[in-house]
Amino acid sequence: MKSLDQLVRPNIWSLSPYSCARNEYQGSEATAFLDANENPYNNPYNRYPDPMQRELKDIISNVKDVAPENIFLGNGSDEAIDLTFRIFCIPGKDNVVSIAPSYGMYKVCADINNVEFRAVELEEDFSLNADKLLKAVSTSTKIIFLCSPNNPSGNCLADEEIEKVLHAFDGIVVLDEAYSDFAFNESYRHRLEEYPNIIVLNTMSKAWGCAAIRLGMAFASAEIINLFNKVKYPYNVNLLTQQKAMEIIRRKVDVERWVNNILNERETLMDAFTYLPCCIKVYPTDANFFLAKMTDANRIYNYLVKCGVITRNRTTQPLCRDCIRITIGTPEENNALLAALRKYKDENL
Numbered sequence: 149m150k151s152l153d154q155l156v157r158p159n160i161w162s163l164s165p166y167s168c169a170r171n172e173y174q175g176s177e178a179t180a181f182l183d184a185n186e187n188p189y190n191n192p193y194n195r196y197p198d199p200m201q202r203e204l205k206d207i208i209s210n211v212k213d214v215a216p217e218n219i220f221l222g223n224g225s226d227e228a229i230d231l232t233f234r235i236f237c238i239p240g241k242d243n244v245v246s247i248a249p250s251y252g253m254y255k256v257c258a259d260i261n262n263v264e265f266r267a268v269e270l271e272e273d274f275s276l277n278a279d280k281l282l283k284a285v286s287t288s289t290k291i292i293f294l295c296s297p298n299n300p301s302g303n304c305l306a307d308e309e310i311e312k313v314l315h316a317f318d319g320i321v322v323l324d325e326a327y328s329d330f331a332f333n334e335s336y337r338h339r340l341e342e343y344p345n346i347i348v349l350n351t352m353s354k355a356w357g358c359a360a361i362r363l364g365m366a367f368a369s370a371e372i373i374n375l376f377n378k379v380k381y382p383y384n385v386n387l388l389t390q391q392k393a394m395e396i397i398r399r400k401v402d403v404e405r406w407v408n409n410i411l412n413e414r415e416t417l418m419d420a421f422t423y424l425p426c427c428i429k430v431y432p433t434d435a436n437f438f439l440a441k442m443t444d445a446n447r448i449y450n451y452l453v454k455c456g457v458i459t460r461n462r463t464t465q466p467l468c469r470d471c472i473r474i475t476i477g478t479p480e481e482n483n484a485l486l487a488a489l490r491k492y493k494d495e496n497l
C-alpha cells in the first residue's frame with residue numbers, strides 16, 4: 149500500500165477542520181452552555197448533537213465488534229461513499245475502478261466529483277476475477293469499489309479474489325457490505341489490522357430496517373477515520389437519528405427475527421419463481437433480494453406496475469439483460485407478486 153499522505157489529496161491532508169463548540173468542550177460538570185449560540189429553550193432539540201456521536205459509536209462498537217476509533221458514522225453509507233472521493237481523488241486527474249454491475253452511487257459520486265470511473269464487468273455468473281479487475285488500474289487509480297453481497301446480483305464475492313485485490317492494489321479498497329447481515333461470510337470489518345487500506349461499509353438501511361433515519365457506517369484504520377472526521381459536516385448525524393439508532397440496536401432480537409423471516413421467505417419465493425413459465429432463471433443470492441432472468445423484463449416490469457407491485461428492472465445493466473431485481477417483502481407482498489406473475493402466464497403466454 150502507498151502511504152496515506154501519498155493517497156490523500158494534498159488540500160485535505162493539510163486541512164484544518166472546522167472546530168465546532170461542542171467538539172472543543174469535553175468536560176462533564178458544566179452548568180451553563182453559553183458557547184454555541186443555541187436557544188436555551190426547547191430542550192433537547194435546542195442543542196447541537198454530539199458531532200462525534202460518542203454514545204452511539206460505543207453501542208455500535210459492541211454489536212459490530214469494532215473499536216470506536218475505527219468507526220465513522222454518516223448520513224447513510226452514501227455520505228461515506230462521497231467522502232472517499234473527496235478525501236482521495238483529485239478531480240480531473242485521479243480515477244477509481246469498480247465492478248459492474250454494482251451499486252449506482254459509486255459512479256454518480258465519481259461523476260459529481262469529476263473523477264474518471266472505470267467499470268470492469270464481473271464474469272457471467274457475477275463472480276469476481278481479481279486479475280481482470282486489476283488490469284484496469286493505472287498509476288492514478290486511488291480507489292477500488294467492491295460490493296459483497298453485490299447489488300444487484302446478490303452474490304458474495306469470493307474471499308480469495310477480494311484478498312488478491314487487497315494485496316495487489318496499492319490504493320484504497322472500499323468494500324461495501326450493506327447486505328452482510330443477510331450473509332454468512334465473515335465481515336472484513338474484523339480484519340482492519342491485516343488490511344490497512346480497506347474501508348468497509350455497512351448501513352442501518354437494510355437488515356436493521358431503518359432506511360428512513362439515514363445512518364451509514366464505515367469501518368477503517370483510525371488514520372482513515374480521522375480523515376473522514378476532518379471532511380464531514382460537523383453535525384452530520386442529527387439527534388433524532390442517533391436516538392433512533394440506539395433504540396433499534398436495543399431491539400437486536402427483533403432485528404434477528406426479521407432477518408430470519410426474510411431469509412425463509414426468500415427461499416420460498418425463489419423456489420416458486422423456478423416454476424413460473426415467465427422466469428428463465430433465478431440467480432443465487434446472499435442478500436434480501438434476488439435477481440431473476442425473465443422472458444421479457446420490460447413487459448413484465450410494466451405489467452407488475454399495473455398490478456401495483458413494484459420491482460426493479462435491471463435489464464439495461466451489464467450482464468443483466470431481461471433481469472428484474474426482487475426485494476423480499478412480507479409474505480403478503482410476496483404473494484401479491486406471485487399471484488400477479490401467475491396471471492401473467494395465463495393472459496400472455
Ligand SMILES: *Cc1c(COP(=O)(O)O)cnc(C)c1O
Nearest residue numbers: 224225226251299326351353364
Ligand atoms: C442500499 C445500499 C446501500 C445503502 O445506502 P444508505 O445510504 O446507507 O441507505 C449502500 N450500498 C449498497 C450496495 C446498497 O445496495
